[in-house]
Amino acid sequence: MNIHDLEHQMEQLERAFDAAPADERLKLAPRVQRITNTLDARQQPIPRRLQRIQKTLEQDAFDDMFDNMPV
Template sequence: MTDLQQRANQLEDQIKTATHTERMALQPQVDRVVATLRATGQSVPRRLERMNNELRDEAIEDMFDNMPI
């Protein structure tokens, strides 16, 4: 297991127990790990892709929740 894969596992464990605010703070790190895994030709586990997509969706939703009407 590479350092990057270990970091992905650590982030995954952190996110499982994190509050919403903590999850949003970790989202950019997850996104970078996924992008780096892809860029280096390593496989990205489906669960990590799903988690990253869910975090992105949450972040986008938060942006719109805070938008003035």
């Protein structure tokens, strides 16, 4: 997979992420992780848009964890 393919995947992922409701976003986490791992392995910088998605997913996962906690 070359950089052009990764950029195309990132664009598709960003569109899917922006269109998905919050409860569906967490399903995209494995795709985000796969792309960031590939970029990291190639010693390529992670684009800000992908960083934004990662941070939002982390926050969603954190919020989801506490939403399910009994009070």
